[in-house]
Amino acid sequence: MTIDKTSTAIWSRLEFNRLIDTWLRERHPELTARMAERVGGSAGIAWEIPVGHQAVLAVCTRYSPGGFHAWDGVLLRGSDGRTHDIAPGDLAGLMLDSFDGGTPDTRRLVSERVNQSIESSCRHAAFRSKQEPASTGARAERSLWFGHPFHPLAKSVVGFTSADFESYSPERNAAFQLCWLLAEPDIVVSYICTPESMARADALLMEASRLGATEIAGRTLIPCHPWQAARLREHPHFRDHLASGALSLLGPSGEFATPTSSVRTVWFEKRGLYVKLPLEARITNFSRVNSAEQLARSIAGARAIAAAEEQVRAAGLTILEESGGRILRRAATDDAQQTCPETGFLLRSADFDEGVDPIVVAGFVEPNPRTGRPNLSAISGGIFDERQRTLEWVERYTEIVLLPLVRLLATTGVCLEAHAQNSLVAFDEGWPSRLFVRDLEGVAVDRECFAQAHPRIVTDLDDALFYEREVIWRRFLYYVIVNHFAHVLSAVAELADVDEARLWAASRYALETHVGPADTIIARLLSAPSLPAKANLTSCVVGRGENPDYVMIANPFVAGRSPVSLGRIQLRGASS
Known part of the structure; x- marks a missing residue:
């Protein structure tokens, strides 16, 4: 199946985004910190990103406190100082060649799989570009032609032939x-x-x-x-x-x-x-x-x-x-x-009530291969055309999606692995109305907290369910905040064309004004200087896919405090 020029450009740009953002997160935290320190962010600035003895030159067209930056004009400057175009697959190979972990064989194998993933996403994009926008639950499940923006193997399925992809892939309407x-x-x-x-x-x-x-x-x-x-x-x-x-x-x-x-x-x-x-x-x-x-x-x-x-x-x-x-x-x-x-x-x-059609988060933040814009645009109507309604939408999402997960953790010690593929959100005329969480394989429970609420059953539960409190906290921060919530805010920032830091400030305001049993957890979340993020590329190279490495990234909620959050409060007062 052929892919038109528009979708090809979108696919190429997003593959570059994935590679560069992943590389920055895992290999160059010092450069990420420099980007964050710039007054007004880094949008419109050309950056030089080292890759071994060479460097990627790219313009940051959208800066994201959560790390979901957008890039354009990608060039490679060789060790001889000359610059030239480069394809996403070739850039991935250079990145892996310059890796100081793993072995030459594992780096070669991962490079092959990254290229397979890139090629698969291109074929999926060609198919999805001919389909209707992902505005329903069923369509959203099938819309992930691109997938996890920080996983270079997001669309790699080793063992599937081309015929298997056609027969069994959600991306092909199987x-x-x-x-x-x-x-x-x-x-x-x-x-x-x-x-x-x-x-x-x-x-x-x-x-x-x-x-x-x-x-x-x-x-x-x-x-x-x-x-x-x-x-x-x-x-x-x-x-x-x-x-x-x-x-x-x-x-x-x-x-x-x-x-x-x-x-x-x-x-x-x-x-x-x-x-x-x-x-x-x-x-x-x-x-x-x-x-x-x-x-x-x-x-x-x-x-x-x-x-x-x-x-x-x-x-x-x-x-x-x-x-x-x-x-x-x-x-x-x-x-x-x-x-x-x-x-x-x-x-x-999953016997949803009549008229309820929850949409998987990974589906509505997924870019549409026709437009490059997140599928959320087909769900939200004109909400993100207005700055004030955009901020209110983020506050609503915080109240409907994030706060329930925080409250459950606070009252029971149960941490749900509510990442973007496990979380479904129901919408009412474009506004979030209910969170659904599926798949309990990754649930983690604080034994002491759960025992206080349910002492009779705790001794009958499998020990594999219980984790140390700090491990639970790390899992909550990664799956709920870094993987899920940060992705949603980056998608909204793109659709509304607003500074993403304002959206984190709006969410922070919704959390700060909450009163209840979750206050201690909220205070800890909003004051944490950094958050854990999976290092998927590194973990693949060193063979720890099922027990991945983590890196620390700056907490966007900290960047979203005053004076930006004060501006949000004044906005609320002015509109009420």
């Missing part, structure tokens, strides 16, 4: 039938939130499979991605189960499922059911299988959330119910820990 494993109950390990919720989810899954009770014949139904099913046939443990008659593989058959933005989680919209499937494809940093430990953590998190139902409701958000999951045991063992992570799955209920 819809497909699942395969179905029928397993004797004694080789299945189950993780259940409550028997009632699991029974409801199992019934929905069986309806989606369109298999009857006669076909299932008392066996346990296990959904399987068709790409994964082809690989399971080659697994020795799977072949043992097939040979013994303990397992059968059917399909593809049943109702069509649509993949969500995570690729491996699928959605049966008619049933209100998400199925988190295992995929041994290497999506970004690592293979996306579901181990017994991950299933146990998720369901322990679901049980904790169920116990804290009152506090969740009082906090003002909705957490989608993880009903349960299952995984196959390896053959010839009764040990529940000897399982096959390539078969583990989770069932998640």
Whole structure:
């Protein structure tokens, strides 16, 4: 599929943004600090960014306190002093060649994967540029042709062929039938939130499979991605189960499922059911299988959330119910820990109220390949055409999205991994109205705080759920503030063409005027000099994708204090 000149220019510019912003964040914090120190920011200023013995020359066209800068006029100045154009893939190669971590082989491998990601994003952009704007929940899940702006492997899926991308990628509007494993109950390990919720989810899954009770014949139904099913046939443990008659593989058959933005989680919209499937494809940093430990953590998190139902409701958000999951045991063992992570799955209920169509955050901050502007523009109407309404929108987003997460952490010690792909927001005429959070695998709980609120259940929960308080705080700052909230404010700043620092000041004002149990956490958030950010490029090079390195970045809320915030307060007074 060909891509027109306009979308090509947008794709190229955004790939440069991703590479340069990531490089600055991970390799040149001193230059980032210099950018922040300039009076009036850095917009319109040409910068020289070292890459080994060479340098990238680029003009910062939009400065972002959260690090989401925009760049133009990118050139490379070689060690001989001469300047010339460079393609994004070639720039990525130079960056990796100059890396002082990893080995030559790992740097070469990462360079190949970065180029694969760049090429995939170009092909996805060509397809998405012909589609309708992502103004609905379903379209937003499929809109991520570009993806994570600080992950150079954002659109890399090792193991997928071109045909696989067409058949299974959300970016290509894929819809497909699942395969179905029928397993004797004694080789299945189950993780259940409550028997009632699991029974409801199992019934929905069986309806989606369109298999009857006669076909299932008392066996346990296990959904399987068709790409994964082809690989399971080659697994020795799977072949043992097939040979013994303990397992059968059917399909593809049943109702069509649509993949969500995570690729491996699928959605049966008619049933209100998400199925988190295992995929041994290497999506970004690592293979996306579901181990017994991950299933146990998720369901322990679901049980904790169920116990804290009152506090969740009082906090003002909705957490989608993880009903349960299952995984196959390896053959010839009764040990529940000897399982096959390539078969583990989770069932998640999402029976949204009629008329409610929440949109994944990663989808509405994603740039549209036709215009280069965030998809939020198709949702917000003309809100961001007016400066005052823009500031009010940011305050509303703070109240509807950020404050509920802070309140839940303060009252229960539960930190949700509410990053941009796990958070969905419902809108009312362009204004945020409700936060929904999905996927409890990354939930982290402060044992002492949770025990004070729910002493009876805390001892029954999996120990993997509990973290040290400082680790929880770091996770909250990264997933909620750096990954999610900063991305939204950068998108709004672009759409409204305003200084992003003003938006951080508006959010700061909304937090400072809040009164309640979250005040201590809010004060700590607003006074923290720095925030943790994942170093995705570094982590890929040194082979720590599943246990990534972090770097510290300046806290944009600190930059958003007086006198800018005083100006915001005066604006409010003038308009009331």
